[in-house]
Amino acid sequence: MPVENIVSIRQLTKLYRQGEIDVTALNGISLDIPRGEFLALMGPSGSGKSTLLHIIAGVDRPTEGECRVQGQDVAQLSESQLADWRNQNVGFVFQSFNLIPVLTAFENVELPLLLTRLNRRERRTQALTALDLVGLADRAHHTPRQLSGGQEQRVAIARALVTDPTLIVADEPTGNLDSNSAAEVLGILQALSRTAAKTVIMVTHDPKAAAFASRVIHLEKGELLPTEERRP
Amino acid sequence: MALPITYNLRNVVLRWRATLATVLGVALVVAVYVLVQSLAVGLEKSSGNTGDPRNVMIVRKGATAESSSQVTRAQLRLIQYWPEIARDDAGRPLLSADVLVLINLPRREDNGEANVLVRGISPVGIPLRPQVTLVGGRWFTPGKREVVVSRRLAARFANFEIGDSFSSGGRTLTVVGQMDGQRSAFDSEVWMDGDEARSIFDREFYSSLLVRATDDAGRAALIERIEGDKRLPVRGLEETKYYAAQTMTAMPIKILGNLLATAMSIGAVFAAMNTMYASVASRTREIGTLRVLGFRRRTILLCIIIEGGFLALLGGAVGCLLSLPMHGYSTGTISFETFSETVFEFRITPWLAAQGLLFSVIVGVVGSLLPALRASRLPVIAALKSL
Numbered sequence: 001m002p003v004e005n006i007v008s009i010r011q012l013t014k015l016y017r018q019g020e021i022d023v024t025a026l027n028g029i030s031l032d033i034p035r036g037e038f039l040a041l042m043g044p045s046g047s048g049k050s051t052l053l054h055i056i057a058g059v060d061r062p063t064e065g066e067c068r069v070q071g072q073d074v075a076q077l078s079e080s081q082l083a084d085w086r087n088q089n090v091g092f093v094f095q096s097f098n099l100i101p102v103l104t105a106f107e108n109v110e111l112p113l114l115l116t117r118l119n120r121r122e123r124r125t126q127a128l129t130a131l132d133l134v135g136l137a138d139r140a141h142h143t144p145r146q147l148s149g150g151q152e153q154r155v156a157i158a159r160a161l162v163t164d165p166t167l168i169v170a171d172e173p174t175g176n177l178d179s180n181s182a183a184e185v186l187g188i189l190q191a192l193s194r195t196a197a198k199t200v201i202m203v204t205h206d207p208k209a210a211a212f213a214s215r216v217i218h219l220e221k222g223e224l225l226p227t228e229e230r231r232p
Numbered sequence: 233m234a235l236p237i238t239y240n241l242r243n244v245v246l247r248w249r250a251t252l253a254t255v256l257g258v259a260l261v262v263a264v265y266v267l268v269q270s271l272a273v274g275l276e277k278s279s280g281n282t283g284d285p286r287n288v289m290i291v292r293k294g295a296t297a298e299s300s301s302q303v304t305r306a307q308l309r310l311i312q313y314w315p316e317i318a319r320d321d322a323g324r325p326l327l328s329a330d331v332l333v334l335i336n337l338p339r340r341e342d343n344g345e346a347n348v349l350v351r352g353i354s355p356v357g358i359p360l361r362p363q364v365t366l367v368g369g370r371w372f373t374p375g376k377r378e379v380v381v382s383r384r385l386a387a388r389f390a391n392f393e394i395g396d397s398f399s400s401g402g403r404t405l406t407v408v409g410q411m412d413g414q415r416s417a418f419d420s421e422v423w424m425d426g427d428e429a430r431s432i433f434d435r436e437f438y439s440s441l442l443v444r445a446t447d448d449a450g451r452a453a454l455i456e457r458i459e460g461d462k463r464l465p466v467r468g469l470e471e472t473k474y475y476a477a478q479t480m481t482a483m484p485i486k487i488l489g490n491l492l493a494t495a496m497s498i499g500a501v502f503a504a505m506n507t508m509y510a511s512v513a514s515r516t517r518e519i520g521t522l523r524v525l526g527f528r529r530r531t532i533l534l535c536i537i538i539e540g541g542f543l544a545l546l547g548g549a550v551g552c553l554l555s556l557p558m559h560g561y562s563t564g565t566i567s568f569e570t571f572s573e574t575v576f577e578f579r580i581t582p583w584l585a586a587q588g589l590l591f592s593v594i595v596g597v598v599g600s601l602l603p604a605l606r607a608s609r610l611p612v613i614a615a616l617k618s619l
């Protein structure tokens with residue numbers, strides 16, 4: 001059976017214009033990411049990891065080259081099409097969690113579903129299922145302030161997977177967590193890729209975090225290094 | 233789809249320290265607006281509340297108010313036995329020939345002097361105005377120098393207690409009773425015997441006639457007959473309509489209220505704008521997150537506008553509550569119709585409160601337009617990077 005590539009990147013370049021000079025954030029990247037892979041993106045600060053992640057996830061646009069996600073050339077979508085596309089296809093996990101402080105865990109998880117056609121009861125079931133999956137069903141009515149960092153990040157993961165997206169992107173999801181919480185969060189991401197065939201792309205500085213991934217690639221000065229590690 | 237409204241409500245509550253000043257500012261503006269308008273409403277209510285639908289008021293043609301009207305005794309004689317006018321058991325027409333006189337009297341507590349409207353009426357003038365009731369003492373005796381004063385005027389003028397007397401036109405008048413006009417224009421009047429008033433104040437003519445028509449058809453016929461009679465330079469109209477049209481005094485108050493509210497609302501708009509800008513600035517990352525999750529620019533725009541509107545609505549509600557204790561508080565001003573002291577109440581009607589609330593929402597929405605625009609235009613990436 002041929003491997004289905006969820007993400008397919010060709011000669012991707014991203015320039016940021018800063019005053020007079022152009023900063024090359026990405027320089028001719030080509031990369032394929034198959035379904036169900038848990039990919040760790042490593043590299044020194046400023047190497048373009050976040051930029052690459054943002055382009056794949058449809059929050060930034062490439063200067064040149066092509067980035068297809070499930071066959072869709074993301075750059076072709078208009079601003080509002082892109083918003084819908086992100087809602088349906090991508091789940092986001094951020095370093096600083098980015099939960100909405102005034103909403104409860106349940107409401108935070110339900111948020112992306114407000115943009116779908118689901119009715120209230122369906123949304124409720126789905127949000128509770130997602131919370132259950134990250135082991136926080138009993139915290140549904142707590143606000144982010146009432147949760148620990150690790151719990152907040154697990155709520156954020158529940159929010160990322162509640163719409164059942166193909167792709168989950170995480171930018172240093174364990175950067176603000178202690179090692180126990182980090183291990184929990186990484187375990188969940190790993191399980192998602194293994195048992196639910198979610199494609200997970202994670203930026204990290206931490207080799208221990210990268211050890212949970214099925215493939216690790218390295219960026220430097222906007223280019224992919226030939227070294228890559230694969231694990232079964 | 234919009235964000236849930238609870239999101240907006242909780243954000244306003246969360247930021248209550250920052251929003252309190254704006255809420256209070258809007259509250260102040262709305263309170264002032266509602267109070268000034270409630271004066272106009274009170275004035276209009278008092279004139280709109282005056283008269284008996286069965287009565288016809290007869291004044292000189294071209295006179296907009298009784299004070300500038302004259303009806304001669306010859307005209308009275310011509311009209312008084314018309315069959316369209318109802319009679320009492322003794323066969324006398326139900327007609328009161330009134331004479332209006334302004335006299336200057338001292339206010340209570342050395343508060344200066346003011347004009348008071350004295351209405352001299354025929355004895356039948358009392359039952360012709362059933363909304364006026366005696367609340368103390370007795371009615372005046374025809375042929376005597378006795379007056380009955382409105383209880384509300386008595387609260388504002390010296391020498392208006394029962395048994396008191398005051399002098400005017402060189403004669404002394406004694407207060408023998410107090411009446412209540414149920415918040416009508418009669419609450420601003422002093423009543424006495426019409427013939428006595430004409431002799432004391434040296435009046436040849438009457439100011440107006442008030443008659444009770446036999447029935448609805450009779451009333452219409454009467455008005456038509458007066459209109460058609462070329463010998464009579466007078467016109468007849470329903471008493472209630474006459475009073476309802478006496479709204480000149482309320483106009484400048486309304487205009488003042490609107491000017492004041494407009495000026496103050498500019499300040500309130502900027503306060504709301506400031507608050508919402510600050511709110512947007514402190515939520516950059518949150519807004520970016522919403523965008524990443526798939527919420528569109530215009531959802532964000534709407535969300536911030538709703539929040540600003542809600543914030544101001546809160547202020548509006550507080551403003552209405554602040555103004556409420558003044559409801560029913562009675563006050564006085566110089567009437568532009570009678571040029572005398574007219575008493576009326578602050579009247580905060582549900583409609584007026586609703587206007588105040590609407591006004592506050594407009595302030596909030598206008599104030600949050602620019603902040604909302606800024607929020608909706610935040611680049612997603614920048615939003616994600618700001619920590």
Ligand SMILES: Nc1ncnc2c1ncn2[C@@H]1O[C@H](COP(=O)(O)OP(=O)(O)OP(=O)(O)O)[C@@H](O)[C@H]1O
Nearest residue numbers: 016017018023025044045046047048049050051052
């Ligand atoms: N909006 C921007 N404007 C200008 N330059 C930018 C912008 N965003 C990123 N860059 C530049 O692009 C390069 C790559 O940035 P990126 O954020 O992708 O790095 P990173 O690998 O995620 O770094 P870190 O590990 O510190 O998060 C950097 O040199 C950065 O300065």
Ligand SMILES: [Mg+2]
Nearest residue numbers: 049050051171
């Ligand atoms: Mg980064």
